[in-house]
Every structure is written in C-alpha cells, then in structure tokens.
Amino acid sequence: MRLVLLGPPGAGKGTQASxxxxxxxxxxxxTGDMLRxxxxxxxxxxxxxxxxxxxxxxxxxxIVVQALSERLDQPDMKRGFVxxxxxxxxxxxxxxxxLLEDKALQLDAVVEMRVxxxxxxxxxxxxxSCAECSEGYHDVFKVPVDANMCDKCGxxxxxxxxxxxxxxxxxxxxxxxxxxxxxxxxYKDRNLLRSVDGxxxxxDVAAQLDRIVECDH
Ligand code: AMP
Numbered sequence: 001m002r003l004v005l006l007g008p009p010g011a012g013k014g015t016q017a018s019x020x021x022x023x024x025x026x027x028x029x030x031t032g033d034m035l036r037x038x039x040x041x042x043x044x045x046x047x048x049x050x051x052x053x054x055x056x057x058x059x060x061x062x063i064v065v066q067a068l069s070e071r072l073d074q075p076d077m078k079r080g081f082v083x084x085x086x087x088x089x090x091x092x093x094x095x096x097x098x099l100l101e102d103k104a105l106q107l108d109a110v111v112e113m114r115v116x117x118x119x120x121x122x123x124x125x126x127x128x129s130c131a132e133c134s135e136g137y138h139d140v141f142k143v144p145v146d147a148n149m150c151d152k153c154g155x156x157x158x159x160x161x162x163x164x165x166x167x168x169x170x171x172x173x174x175x176x177x178x179x180x181x182x183x184x185x186x187y188k189d190r191n192l193l194r195s196v197d198g199x200x201x202x203x204d205v206a207a208q209l210d211r212i213v214e215c216d217h
Pocket of ligand 1: 009031032033035052053054056057058059060061064084086087089092148163172
C-alpha cells in the first residue's frame with residue numbers, strides 16, 4: 001500500500017502517519033522530519049534549509065527530492081509507505097510520478113485531511129513531542145499518561161517546533177493554500193483522491209483511514 005496524506009499544517013498528518021505505520025506496517029516518510037535532520041547536521045545545506053523553514057516557506061524542490069529519492073531506494077520501502085508532507089506542490093507530484101514509474105510502482109490513494117483554518121492555530125499552539133523518540137503530544141488532545149514522561153520511551157525531555165510560532169504558522173497556511181491545494185485537483189483527475197474529516201478526534205480519523213486502507217488495498 002502506498003499512500004499520501006495531504007492537509008494543512010496541524011491537520012494531524014504526522015499523528016496519523018505514525019498510526020498507519022504502527023497499525024498497518026506502512027513506512028512513515030515525513031519530509032519535514034528529514035529536513036529537520038538536515039538542519040541538525042549543521043552543514044551549509046542545513047543552514048539553507050533552516051532559512052526556508054523558519055520563514056514557513058517551502059524548501060527548494062531539488063533539496064527535498066534529493067533527500068527523498070535516496071530514501072526510496074532503500075529496501076524497506078518495499079513494504080509500502082505513507083508520505084507525510086510530500087508532495088507539497090504540483091512540480092513535486094510530477095517528480096513523484098516519475099520516481100515511482102521508474103520503479104514500476106503506483107500510488108494507491110491520496111488522502112486529503114480536511115480541517116477548517118480557524119481550528120488549526122489552536123491545534124498547532126498546543127503540540128509538542130518527545131525529544132528522544134519524536135512521539136507527538138498535545139496540551140489538550142493527547143497528553144502523556146504521566147505528564148512528565150513519554151509514554152513510548154520513558155524520556156522526560158520534550159520539545160516544541162520553532163516553526164509552530166503564530167506568525168510562521170500563518171505563513172505556512174498561506175503556502176498550503178497557494179501551493180499545495182492544487183494537488184487536490186491533480187489527484188482527483190487521476191482518481192486517487194479520498195478525503196477524511198480531519199476535525200474528528202484522533203481515533204475517529206484513524207478509523208476513517210482504516211476503511212480507506214482496507215478498500216484501496
Ligand atoms: P512539516 O513538518 O511537514 O510541517 O514541514 C515543516 C517545514 O519543512 C515546512 O514548513 C517546509 O519549510 C519544509 N518542508 C516539509 N516538507 C516539504 C516539502 N515536501 N517541500 C518543501 N518544503 C518542505
């Protein structure tokens with residue numbers, strides 16, 4: 001099964017991609033996570049990537065595609081995957097078509113997670129993750145059982161993303177509407193588009209995704 005999750009920042013793509021990884025064995029591929037690792041590497045390319053990310057802009061396609069195409073060549077990709085945050089514009093979608101075609105692979109579905117803009121800010125403002133294993137949490141919607149300890153790995157260190165700042169989020173949302181929403185028509189034309197109500201609770205959205213995985217497999 002090969003899936004793309006499409007949706008604005010704060011729609012829950014990362015949370016649900018992790019769910020699909022655990023429940024259905026799909027490999028979660030987050031270009032945001034890949035780019036944050038590039039930034040952490042403290043290289044020239046890392047500094048360039050950081051400049052784009054801290055403005056809320058898309059990182060240039062060639063940098064993202066380079067990181068991703070290397071990953072697609074790894075043998076574990078064979079078990080199926082879910083993209084979180086890629087593609088983010090039509091040019092990236094066309095590159096993805098070509099990369100998959102070269103490997104004689106196809107996407108099974110592209111899932112649009114529909115969430116109204118005015119609730120995204122609240123969702124993003126409350127989110128944080130474990131600094132050790134990256135498990136995602138939220139001040140309101142998903143707190144660890146023991147508030148000071150990660151449920152998954154037991155670490156007591158958490159972090160918040162610097163680009164979850166209110167002004168950067170506004171910019172990221174603008175970028176989503178201008179550059180990413182044309183993908184809805186792109187994949188509708190190819191009969192791949194499915195949609196879920198991303199405003200439902202985490203478990204409800206996961207159940208909607210289960211149905212898509214079961215139908216499209
Ligand atoms: P995310 O973790 O998906 O919210 O992405 C965080 C940031 O990483 C975005 O605001 C972009 O700056 C960058 N980014 C992630 N995925 C892509 C992509 N496919 N193309 C360009 N930039 C990306």
